[in-house]
Amino acid sequence: MARPRTFDEKQVLNAVxxxxxxxxxxxxxxxxxxxxxxxxxxxxxxxxxxxxxLFLRALRSYTDDxxxxxxKALSETPxxxxxxxxxxxxxxDDPTGTRRGCLMxxxxxxxxxxxxxxxxxxxxxxxxxxxxxxxxxARAQREGDLPAxxxxxxxxxxxxxxxxxxxxxxxxxxxxxxxxATAHSLAAQLLPDRAGAH
Amino acid sequence: MARPRTFDEKQVLNAVxxxxxxxxxxxxxxxxxxxxxxxxxxxxxxxxxxxxxLFLRALRSYTDDxxxxxxKALSETPxxxxxxxxxxxxxxDDPTGTRRGCLMxxxxxxxxxxxxxxxxxxxxxxxxxxxxxxxxxARAQREGDLPAxxxxxxxxxxxxxxxxxxxxxxxxxxxxxxxxATAHSLAAQLLPDRAGAH
DNA sequence: GGAGTTCTTGACCGTGCGGTCCACCATAAG
DNA sequence: CTTATGGTGGACCGCACGGTCAAGAACTCC
Numbered sequence: 507m508a509r510p511r512t513f514d515e516k517q518v519l520n521a522v523x524x525x526x527x528x529x530x531x532x533x534x535x536x537x538x539x540x541x542x543x544x545x546x547x548x549x550x551x552x553x554x555x556x557x558x559x560l561f562l563r564a565l566r567s568y569t570d571d572x573x574x575x576x577x578k579a580l581s582e583t584p585x586x587x588x589x590x591x592x593x594x595x596x597x598x599d600d601p602t603g604t605r606r607g608c609l610m611x612x613x614x615x616x617x618x619x620x621x622x623x624x625x626x627x628x629x630x631x632x633x634x635x636x637x638x639x640x641x642x643x644a645r646a647q648r649e650g651d652l653p654a655x656x657x658x659x660x661x662x663x664x665x666x667x668x669x670x671x672x673x674x675x676x677x678x679x680x681x682x683x684x685x686x687a688t689a690h691s692l693a694a695q696l697l698p699d700r701a702g703a704h
Numbered sequence: 705m706a707r708p709r710t711f712d713e714k715q716v717l718n719a720v721x722x723x724x725x726x727x728x729x730x731x732x733x734x735x736x737x738x739x740x741x742x743x744x745x746x747x748x749x750x751x752x753x754x755x756x757x758l759f760l761r762a763l764r765s766y767t768d769d770x771x772x773x774x775x776k777a778l779s780e781t782p783x784x785x786x787x788x789x790x791x792x793x794x795x796x797d798d799p800t801g802t803r804r805g806c807l808m809x810x811x812x813x814x815x816x817x818x819x820x821x822x823x824x825x826x827x828x829x830x831x832x833x834x835x836x837x838x839x840x841x842a843r844a845q846r847e848g849d850l851p852a853x854x855x856x857x858x859x860x861x862x863x864x865x866x867x868x869x870x871x872x873x874x875x876x877x878x879x880x881x882x883x884x885a886t887a888h889s890l891a892a893q894l895l896p897d898r899a900g901a902h
Numbered sequence: 903g904g905a906g907t908t909c910t911t912g913a914c915c916g917t918g919c920g921g922t923c924c925a926c927c928a929t930a931a932g
Numbered sequence: 933c934t935t936a937t938g939g940t941g942g943a944c945c946g947c948a949c950g951g952t953c954a955a956g957a958a959c960t961c962c
Contacts, residue, residue, distance in 0.1 A: 508938035509928040530814050532730030536920060546941040547921080553939090557920065606817060611872060615813035616728050618875050619804060629877040663873075663886040664893070671869030674809060675861075677816050679827040688861045695862070695893050706908035707958040734950060744911045745951080751909090755950065 515553070516567070518543045523564040527609045530616050531561055562623065568609050569631045576638055586646035590697055593639065593665055594689045597673050598682060607677045611670060636662045652697070661696070668692045713751070714765070716741045721762040725807045728814050729759055760821065766807050767829045774836055784844035788895055791837065791863055792887045795871050796880060805875045809868060834860045850895070859894070866890045 521542040525534050536557060540547060554560040579596075583589035597603060606612075614628040639662035646652040652661075672692070676685050719740040723732050734755060738745060752758040777794075781787035795801060804810075812826040837860035844850040850859075870890070874883050 508930070508936080509940080510930095511939070512928095528817050530730065530818075532728065533814075533818060535918080537918090546939095548923085548942080549940055551921075607813060612813045614872070614875055615805060615810045616731075619726050620728075620731060625877055628875075632873065632876050632878070660885060660889055663882065664889045667869035667873050667886055667890065668866055669869065670872050671865035671867070674812070674868050674872065675830065675865050677812055677826075678830050679823055680830070684861065687858060688865055691858055691862045692865065692894075696890075706906080706960070707910080708960095709909070710958090733948080735948085746912080746953080747910055749951075 511553075513543070513545060513549070518545065518553075519564050519567045522560060523568050523609065526561055526564060527606050527612070530612065532616070558621075562627070565609065565613060565624070565627065569627070572608075572610070573631075573634055573638070576635065580638055580642040585651065586642050586649055587651035587697060589642055590639070590646060590665060591693045593669055594672060594693045594696075595686065597669060598676060598685050598689060603673070605677060605679075607673050608670070611673065632666065636666055639665055664696055668696060709751075711741070711743060711747070716743065716751075717762050717765045720758060721766050721807065724759055724762060725804050725810070728810065730814065756819075760825070763807065763811055763822070763825065767825070770806075770808070771829075771832055771836070774833065778836055778840040783849065784840050784847055785849035785895060787840055788837070788844060788863060789891045791867055792870060792891045792894075793884065795867060796874060796883050796887055801871070803875060803877075805871050806868070809871065830864065834864055837863055862894055866894060 521544075522539055525538050525542045529538065536547060536550075539550060539557070539560065543550065545553075550560065554563055579592065580586070580589045583592070597608075610628060610631055613624055617624040618628065636659060640658040643652060643658035643661050643665075647654050647656075647658065672685065672689055675688070676682075719742075720737055723736050723740045727736065734745060734748075737748060737755070737758065741748065743751075748758065752761055777790065778784075778787045781790070795806075808826060808829055811822055815822040816826065834857060838856040841850065841856035841859050841863075845852045845854075845856065870883065870887055873886070874880075
């Protein structure tokens with residue numbers, strides 16, 4: 507019936523996401539977006555709307571991917587406790603996020619005060635993460651690796667806060683060795699090795 | 705000899721700092737800066753140089769203030785352990801930072817990739833904070849409230865990461881009660897009540 | 903009071919921004 | 933092949949941005 511699209515939407519969203527990730531929202535110009543996506547202004551606007559909507563699309567795509575990966579990591583690891591430890595240590599070695607931090611976190615810091623939609627999305631995202639981690643904590647409790655009495659959601663929140671703190675510290679240029687040591691230290695204190703060890 | 709300034713430099717820096725804090729660097733226009741400072745463009749440029757230099761001045765002023773407050777809080781609290789606990793819980797109730805997070809952290813997220821000077825300043829700032837907290841940890845050890853064997857700097861880094869994580873979570877719109885509970889949970893696990901309690 | 907110096911104000915400038923629009927093109931249906 | 937439809941690329945627009953500058957105001961010293 508008509509001319510088909512010559513680009514893949516997901517590819518464009520990934521390219522755009524990386525650009526926003528590197529430079530932030532305000533510091534990314536439409537020219538940047540055209541360059542990294544390989545599309546003209548008209549195509550971008552026809553397909554995604556204006557800059558802000560494109561950003562929100564890329565952000566949602568990012569958090570969806572992150573949650574898929576989190577869900578997979580938490581469910582596929584044989585021992586739930588190991589998965590929880592990886593929550594703290596894995597982000598340090600993640601090549602996609604090295605020194606760039608987390609796109610959702612960056613966006614919250616840059617736009618959280620000004621854009622209620624970004625703030626609401628951040629809130630939803632971290633609630634979902636908390637729930638996923640909470641499920642994994644509960645599994646670790648069932649597996650006998652964590653004390654059964656504690657509230658899984660409470661521990662999940664503590665873990666998430668610690669993780670975000672670590673990811674942020676890595677942005678300040680802290681060397682990987684120190685970062686890893688801190689991650690292990692936090693893991694050791696928040697996730698003791700055995701249930702009734704003390 | 706000549707006409708004196710009609711403004712107080714520190715007052716201007718504070719006003720400008722709040723503006724950058726609320727809106728971020730890129731989203732703050734010169735007009736915003738003129739409005740909040742009450743100065744004309746010429747005065748701003750003559751006194752501080754361009755927008756970026758003004759921002760860096762405000763940022764340095766902010767971190768200096770923060771470190772003064774930290775130094776004071778850590779040294780004036782009778783029991784060092786209490787001061788360390790406050791590190792985690794106090795930021796939640798701080799009216800100056802409520803929902804705005806930490807200006808240094810926000811700036812690192814927004815500009816860390818693009819501006820090496822901001823990154824370097826962030827690195828220096830958090831190293832100083834780590835050292836200050838480390839001193840306090842050592843005091844808590846001398847006071848018998850923390851195990852003597854552990855490395856004070858390592859614990860300081862864990863505490864700082866946890867604090868930054870908490871401050872960030874508060875930016876996502878997490879309610880104060882949950883936030884406080886998480887802070888206490890983290891404090892309980894990172895700062896056990898007595899040295900040899902387990 | 904006059905001279906000299908610095909601060910202040912606001913008009914002005916060039917640039918690059920986000921966003922619009924339209925002429926052209928590739929495709930599919932008839 | 934023709935026609936209708938949606939995709940594409942880039943010219944174009946108005947605006948607000950960061951930054952400059954010159955003329956006047958406020959002050960000190962002589």
